[in-house]
Amino acid sequence: xxxxxxxxxEALADFGxxxxxxxxxxxxxxxxxxxxxxxxxFPDRHINCGIAEGNMMSVAAGLATTGKIVFASSFxxxxxxxxxxxxxxxxxxxxxxxxxxxxxxxLSVGEDGATHxxxxxxxxxxxxxxxxxxxxxxxxxxxxxxxxxxMLDGPVYMRFGRLAVPVINxxxxxxxxxxxxxxxxxxxxxxxxxxxxxxxxxxKAQKLLDSDGIKARVINMHTIKPIDRxxxxxxxxxxxxxxxxxxxxxxGGLGSAVxxxxxxxxxxxxxxxxxxxxxxxxxxxxxxxEYYGLTAKNIYSKVKNAVFLKRQNN
Amino acid sequence: xxxxxxxxxxxxxxxVRIGIIEGVFHAKSGHPGGSLSAAEIFTxxxxxxxxxxxxxxxxxxxxxxxxxKGHTCPGLYAALSLKGFFPWNEIxxxxxxxxxxxxxxxxxxxxxxxxxxxxLGQGIxxxxxxxxSAKLSGADYRVYTILGDGELEEGQVYEAAMFxxxxxxxxxxxxxxFNGLQIDGKITDVMxxxxxxxxxxxxxxxxxxxxxxxxxxxDAAYTQAKSVKGSxxxxxxxxxxxxxxxFMEDQxxxxxxxxxxxxxxxxxxxxxxxxxELGENK
Numbered sequence: 163x164x165x166x167x168x169x170x171x172e173a174l175a176d177f178g179x180x181x182x183x184x185x186x187x188x189x190x191x192x193x194x195x196x197x198x199x200x201x202x203x204f205p206d207r208h209i210n211c212g213i214a215e216g217n218m219m220s221v222a223a224g225l226a227t228t229g230k231i232v233f234a235s236s237f238x239x240x241x242x243x244x245x246x247x248x249x250x251x252x253x254x255x256x257x258x259x260x261x262x263x264x265x266x267x268x269l270s271v272g273e274d275g276a277t278h279x280x281x282x283x284x285x286x287x288x289x290x291x292x293x294x295x296x297x298x299x300x301x302x303x304x305x306x307x308x309x310x311x312x313m314l315d316g317p318v319y320m321r322f323g324r325l326a327v328p329v330i331n332x333x334x335x336x337x338x339x340x341x342x343x344x345x346x347x348x349x350x351x352x353x354x355x356x357x358x359x360x361x362x363x364x365x366k367a368q369k370l371l372d373s374d375g376i377k378a379r380v381i382n383m384h385t386i387k388p389i390d391r392x393x394x395x396x397x398x399x400x401x402x403x404x405x406x407x408x409x410x411x412x413x414g415g416l417g418s419a420v421x422x423x424x425x426x427x428x429x430x431x432x433x434x435x436x437x438x439x440x441x442x443x444x445x446x447x448x449x450x451x452e453y454y455g456l457t458a459k460n461i462y463s464k465v466k467n468a469v470f471l472k473r474q475n476n
Numbered sequence: 477x478x479x480x481x482x483x484x485x486x487x488x489x490x491x492v493r494i495g496i497i498e499g500v501f502h503a504k505s506g507h508p509g510g511s512l513s514a515a516e517i518f519t520x521x522x523x524x525x526x527x528x529x530x531x532x533x534x535x536x537x538x539x540x541x542x543x544x545k546g547h548t549c550p551g552l553y554a555a556l557s558l559k560g561f562f563p564w565n566e567i568x569x570x571x572x573x574x575x576x577x578x579x580x581x582x583x584x585x586x587x588x589x590x591x592x593x594x595x596l597g598q599g600i601x602x603x604x605x606x607x608x609s610a611k612l613s614g615a616d617y618r619v620y621t622i623l624g625d626g627e628l629e630e631g632q633v634y635e636a637a638m639f640x641x642x643x644x645x646x647x648x649x650x651x652x653x654f655n656g657l658q659i660d661g662k663i664t665d666v667m668x669x670x671x672x673x674x675x676x677x678x679x680x681x682x683x684x685x686x687x688x689x690x691x692x693x694x695d696a697a698y699t700q701a702k703s704v705k706g707s708x709x710x711x712x713x714x715x716x717x718x719x720x721x722x723f724m725e726d727q728x729x730x731x732x733x734x735x736x737x738x739x740x741x742x743x744x745x746x747x748x749x750x751x752x753e754l755g756e757n758k
Contacts, residue, residue, distance in 0.1 A: 212638065212639070212642070216631075216632045217601045217604075217632055217635035217639055220599075220604075220605065221605035221639065223602050223605060224591065224602035228606055228613075229536070230609055251598060252595075255592050256592040
């Protein structure tokens with residue numbers, strides 16, 4: 163079990179040796195975002211911007227105009243929320259090489275409560291032209307996402323979590339490619355498309371469903387933008403119904419992105435599991451996730467219901 | 477500054493003003509007031525101060541310019557065109573669909589534009605990033621930025637002010653075009669950012685106050701700025717909004733209004749007369 167924010171910090175420290183032009187910015191949260199791991203190794207290339215996220219994003223943009231690879235980090239709430247307009251105008255519009263490492267995304271922030279539980283960031287970032295959005299599920303994927311972001315010339319929004327999550331991608335043959343979803347289990351009855359920490363929950367749900375005789379396909383959608391249209395259309399055609407699962411508002415995130423593709427290409431029912439357009443609240447991360455239904459159990463029951471309706475209609 | 481250079485700059489500033497009027501008139505929109513008040517500084521930066529080469533606009537070692545008050549780009553465009561970055565004809569296509577020159581500076585589309593700006597308060601932060609990059613790499617280029625006085629109402633300016641001092645960005649020189657007016661009226665009536673220089677001083681900046689329309693004072697300020705170590709410099713320049721076109725001077729209403737055909741004719745006549753007075757034929 164390891165939080166993707168830890169993987170992020172370690173990956174930055176690793177790639178810092180390879181790329182001398184890699185600069186990391188933080189806004190007084192380096193111990194929480196884990197950019198402190200990079201700072202210990204490369205103190206001169208770690209720039210603390212203080213509690214001023216708007217300035218940090220525009221500074222990142224300025225650095226990027228001179229050929230630096232810039233990682234700018236804060237909590238998702240402040241990186242995508244507070245500094246949205248700086249990200250949009252200073253980074254997005256000139257398509258600059260800035261990577262936003264947003265940690266503490268979603269409800270699993272836990273005890274800090276609603277003001278810090280950002281469930282809107284994917285929606286916000288998705289509307290910026292040219293912005294790539296990566297939402298890794300575990301340690302392996304988080305490190306791969308950082309590497310892929312470095313290799314890409316342009317803005318990338320990366321979403322990391324505070325909560326330690328299981329490692330599921332430590333398998334031979336695992337390949338991270340921006341914009342390509344990963345099919346974790348095959349199945350013809352229904353497709354579960356999950357992202358971030360909901361991926362292991364989807365895998366757990368699939369096992370429960372399997373014992374009930376339901377063959378669910380599970381897709382790990384680590385890239386929200388550009389979304390893998392092909393894998394969605396294939397799932398719509400072959401399984402006829404899709405359930406999405408994300409630690410984000412069901413408005414604007416993965417569920418919306420999947421609906422957009424399906425509606426345009428091959429309309430089938432889509433059931434969105436996520437935060438149902440409400441604010442979060444305080445509690446331990448697991449208690450909060452349970453409270454808002456971001457669990458294998460909820461995926462299981464929503465899928466059962468969807469498959470029942472599908473069979474009734476056939 | 478010797479007299480020949482000063483006269484050359486005065487003539488160029490006049491041509492920048494003609495470019496502003498041409499651009500805004502043909503666009504039927506845009507921001508003449510704050511462009512005209514900054515005509516001398518655009519001219520000075522591109523024809524005296526900055527090390528830039530229109531033949532090599534992406535030279536890594538060039539000095540950088542960020543127009544934090546991006547709406548006054550008609551002045552920047554005129555200076556860039558006069559410097560040779562693109563043909564004068566582009567000025568007359570300003571803000572037209574399909575044209576190169578956007579309503580606010582676009583670094584991806586316009587040779588010589590180092591940063592896309594337009595949303596106030598962000599340009600000075602980007603300039604800080606560029607200046608920091610030079611410090612990190614040991615490069616010796618300098619970074620210049622122009623802010624509006626109304627822009628000082630944006631809180632991000634003070635985030636940037638702290639940042640520039642914290643990282644000792646003495647290669648950064650900001651300039652505040654203090655013309656006293658913003659869209660809705662006098663800055664002191666809308667939301668006073670005064671006093672300006674002492675605010676920056678408290679943030680640890682080197683501060684200089686000058687007359688924005690006097691090249692000797694501008695020259696002295698930039699020379700002094702370069703001698704300061706460990707602190708960024710801000711030049712607070714007292715200017716007249718709309719400077720150079722009689723009916724636009726000191727009028728908030730000309731912040732973001734284009735002249736009609738009759739007003740355009742008068743403005744160009746006035747500016748041509750000013751050129752003639754300097755011994756330059758149009």
